[in-house]
Amino acid sequence: MKKLALITLALCLAVSCSKPGGSGEVVLYTSLNEPTARAVLDVFERESGLRVRLTADTERDKTVGLVRTLLEEQTHPRADVFWNSEAANTVRLQRAGVLEKLDPPPAGWEAIPTQFRDPDGVWFGFAARARVLIVNTDLVPASDRPRSIWDLVDPRWKGQAGIVRPVTGTTLTHLTALHETLPPAEYERFLAGIRANECHLPPGNGRLAKLVGEGQIHFGLTDSSDYRLVKAEGLPVDAIYPDQDGLGTLVIPNTVARVRGGPNPEGARKLIEFLLSERAEEILAFHQRGHIPLKPGVKRPPEVAVPGEFRTMKVDFLRIGAEVEARMRELDARFP
């Protein structure tokens, strides 16, 4: 018994002492999945000589962990950079004073389309994802494919369509964008239709895409990155950019910002500038998940379409960020 205690206490000491630190390190909190983020960060580490200590959110927590952690750590910040896989929570953190303006702005910031960056220079968008309809091609013939998010609430698809329970992640951002864009009656009709049409409500976009690929759901609304993963597995799926003759397809960028009072502000700047570079967008475009470059002229695989090649939905992410909390509360009550 004593031996066991001694061994474990020795382990405890060894692990406790293996703590990181120092100016050669940048602490990054990211809601992107770790392998994708690592594809970019490995290159940055090689080229800059800085080490990136990464804390990634898990799908289970859907950004709540990182957002709450950043807020709770506000008195003694531990992170240098926040890389969010969407924009709404970045705006929430900006409003809470957790993030700070980069002055002077990072190199190449002017090339980012204005819709995808903060006018005050606090956060910047890059490497986006489109909100697409993923369709099982075995179950839905080409002539009968859905073309609009309104197909989710069309009674002819009753019990066959799916949308992630809209209280987190990009689906919450999407519904908040609809709330900001559609007339109130139309927004209400859409929400009521999801319930009336018995849409399936899986817990995440990856799960939804998989369910469509397996044929358990005919089609659903998901992120282009999740569609690509399922397609790469050889499952019979296709992606449709919805509402090309109307509202347009929502494009949600990754966003990056510096944490106010973080331990390594200069390292943070270097990492942000790298993430906003054409190089980083190219890596993410060629990654399995196929992120959409936002800067013009970035190399990409032919199947990764960029805004301009399809009609995009016009949204104001600052308004979405300001509104998302109220929508989350409403949607949690409406999809109990």
Next chain:
Amino acid sequence: MTRRAPGNGAAEGLTLAAALVAFLIGPLPVLVAAGDALLAPGEAWNALADPLLWRRTLSSAAITAAVLALALPAGLLAAWVLARTDVPWPRAWTALLALSLFLPPLVHAISWVSAWRLSGFGAILLVHGVVATPFVALLAMRSLASVSRAQHDTLRLLGGTRAVLLGELRHAWPGASAGAALAAAFVLSDFTTADFLTSVGPKITVAADSIYAHHLGLRSGAAAAAGLPAALAVLAGLALAARDLLRRGSSIRARFEPAPRLELGRARMPVLLGLALLAGAASVAPFASLALSAGSPAAVVRAALKNLDSITFTFATAAASATLGVALATILLALAPRLSRAALFVLACVPLAASPLTSGIGLIRVWNQPELAWAYTGATVVICATAGRYLLIGALPVADGMARIDAGLVDAARLAGAARLAAFGSILEPLLRPAILVGWCLAFAFALRETDAFVMLRAGQSALASRLYANVVFAREDELAALALVFALVCATPLLVLSATHGLRGSRA
């Protein structure tokens, strides 16, 4: 004026230090975070007055009740068969049952879904049931280890084998109820299994979804209040179980003689079939499904190599956490006065009853101080967080062992002049050793599985279970399965050691 025996001051000092550490790592973070409800009473009241919270709480209560209705009889019967009959290979069956504890419920769910595409309320019951049954069985087996020959003979004289079975099942009740209370705590706080298993078809949301939604909405006071009904239910359940456990008479006396094992006779085959069904559902089926999904042994090896740093971190921190937690529990249970012991027991229940997200927020507030940067950004916070959260799990088997030791043994040593610390080291600790090992293994298993409280902690993201959950994002069952198998193999190591050395069935303490 009585003269203080030499060494008693050291015992008191040690007890006080242990109590302080236990409070700092266990209830303090929870109380700090839960204090938000007091700071925002309006928000807290609105959360409690929300009918949706109560609807979801009822849904959670219904799931928990149904799970316990399955797990209690199954766990009790399995425990009795394994501890009190001549069933073949009892250690192997026990190990197989216990193995299921080492996989988080979401991984069980994924394995069942990938094999049979199960979904809905029945699937939720199945997944939580197979995780809850070993809880009941393992702790009930500890209780059954104290059935004496005298008790057994009396029961047999009174009513034959039937009376023996019923009498001994009653004897197993304190352990079984403790197991059920612990299982209920986990079912009530889980917020992923029901969501995942109702991906297709009618959605079932639970109380934890309301807590999660408040956290997402940055309403800490509302989140703390929304967690209150479930926390109170868990505290009540744990208190009842603890009362049963601590009330029992001691059985380890100088002339204690364990009861003989019953011969199964013609019932052997049906019993073996029943055990096979239970172990199959709890461990074999999920692991087989994961192995099939992983594709090849090479994939598992690749996953292990890729995550070697995480495996080392997880194994070391979980082992350290279990050691810290069980050491604190043993010191407090053995040396603290009886009244303080009960108070400490209640305090140990607090971290387990609280919502894990609330715990996570409290941990940041307590540990994220400039002077504690080394601890907060390293493994120390992970070790302390899990030791505090699972203090009770390590403590229950030790308390069970303590309850069965005749206080006269220690009194005799004290009368002979031994100091409290010496009596503890020379009499109590050797007798408690098997119970301590069981407590250590349970605390180790839960420290390995932990992700919820780590959601907020940067250091916790290095844990293997966090990586496991991160893989869910891809919906790639092959990668997830390989990692889950690696995880299970890492977890199974102490179980195999325990099974090989002491067994979980028949030791006297």
